[in-house]
Amino acid sequence: MPFIFKKLSIPEVILIEPKVFRDRRGLFLETYKYSDFAQSGIKEQFVQDNYSKSVKGVLRGLHFQKNPNAQGKLVQCVKGKIFDVAVDIRKGSPTFRHWVSVELSEENNLMLYVPSAFAHGFVVLSETADVIYKCNREYSPEDDRGIIWNDPDININWPIKDPVLSEKDKKHPALYNADINFEYPFISPLARGVRGVFKKGGRLI
DSSP states (O other): OOEEEEEOSSTTOEEEEEOEEEETTEEEEOSOOHHHHHHTTOOOOOOEEEEEEEETTBEEEEEEEOTTSOOOEEEEEEESEEEEEEEEOOBTOTTTTOEEEEEEETTTOOEEEEOTTEEEEEEEOSSEEEEEEEESSOOOGGGEEEOOTTOTTTOOOOSOSSOBOOHHHHTOOOGGGSOOOOBSOOOOGGGTTOOOOOOSSSOOO
């Protein structure tokens, strides 16, 4: 299998490490293969690809889509480095409000699977960063929602104190005022069968 799937402290969030083939020409790796992902519990198919280029200090998030168009994402940084975050926003979940983070970069080639019913965001650590992500639902403007990046009830340990934000991201509500319609259990078929250790915040186990 050309991928290693690693459990994080919130079990539905999955870190994927692709196998990298290097030689004097450069490198080659697979970034997605349905059969391998499905075997590891990530069974939904992706229907939209997105790309962003951001400068150092830019923070995008925290974003999610509400039902009926809840959107899971497979995130990869193909140039530069980002601090990537997923937040459990399923009401009644044992890990509600908890978050996990990982650095994604062109050097480590890691990918993060952020399931439906989770909020997602990242901040750029390098001079610039190019991020691509696959989505299992198409973008739905009427279901597009957000949570303010520095909500104290979530208390993400961002590695930057004064990020560059869009006007839209500056105006997101706090978690308890956000328009969330996810109830636990809300486990995406992409993550069924994955287990891990519950832990508030922090990095991968």
